[in-house]
Amino acid sequence: MSEYGPKTALVTGATRGIGFETARQLAEKGVRVLLSGRAHGPTVEAARKLRESGLEVDPLVLDVTNTDSVSAAVAHVEDEHGRLDILVNNAGSRVEKYGRNPSEQPLRQWRETFEVNLFGLVGVTSSFLPLIRRSEAGRIVNVSSLLGSLTRHSDTDSYTYSSTFKSLPAYSASKSAVNSWTVHVAFELRDTPIKVNSVHPGYTRTDMNEGGGDLEVADGAATSVRMALLDGDGPTGSYVHMGETVPW
Numbered sequence: 001m002s003e004y005g006p007k008t009a010l011v012t013g014a015t016r017g018i019g020f021e022t023a024r025q026l027a028e029k030g031v032r033v034l035l036s037g038r039a040h041g042p043t044v045e046a047a048r049k050l051r052e053s054g055l056e057v058d059p060l061v062l063d064v065t066n067t068d069s070v071s072a073a074v075a076h077v078e079d080e081h082g083r084l085d086i087l088v089n090n091a092g093s094r095v096e097k098y099g100r101n102p103s104e105q106p107l108r109q110w111r112e113t114f115e116v117n118l119f120g121l122v123g124v125t126s127s128f129l130p131l132i133r134r135s136e137a138g139r140i141v142n143v144s145s146l147l148g149s150l151t152r153h154s155d156t157d158s159y160t161y162s163s164t165f166k167s168l169p170a171y172s173a174s175k176s177a178v179n180s181w182t183v184h185v186a187f188e189l190r191d192t193p194i195k196v197n198s199v200h201p202g203y204t205r206t207d208m209n210e211g212g213g214d215l216e217v218a219d220g221a222a223t224s225v226r227m228a229l230l231d232g233d234g235p236t237g238s239y240v241h242m243g244e245t246v247p248w
Helices: 017-028 040-051 067-081 107-132 169-188 217-228
Strands: 008-011 032-037 057-061 086-089 139-143 195-199 239-241
Touching (some): 008 017, 008 067, 017 032, 017 040, 017 057, 017 217, 032 067, 057 067, 086 107, 086 217, 195 217
Parallel strands (some): 008 032, 008 086, 032 057, 139 195, 195 239
């Protein structure tokens, strides 16, 4: 263990699904976890469940789309912990309905999707970056999706090449933008110990997928946890799933 004590991680969108499981797995590995969600009640309840298992998990109310909420969260983390070692940008939204053609999806859904999946992620990262710079070896993990891969979207053998997933153009584009943001921030921080990576969790059975998927939630969280705990020889600016590079 470092002379700085246990690592502190913040996981956004962590009241359920992959985010909740990411918080659990990090805490089980000895990381002090700030479990965040936008609503007070569900956030406190989710943290309570993990604390009852003996894990060091604290709730943190954080609405990634609200600048005042983000600022308040930054101030809290600075006052309580002085730094942030790991940021897992897990919060995400999929509001589009399966079955529509891409051109039929309302423009308002594009704006709503990007507000959470991209603008919220960028705002949270930029706001917490001064605290991450105080870490011995900060880690930023951006939860993307295989739907963010332009290569896979054009691969007729990929599940993304289907009417089902082509009906999610805003979600897909927002995750492609997350991948672009990842490589830009990784470049900015290339001469620091901070590593910035995108992850594809896998097609995981969660509420967002309406119960569809190939992986259990524990497996869906595994890549985020792995990249959050990278050692100094690990990659930065990468897009990975289960240790394998995903094509852009």
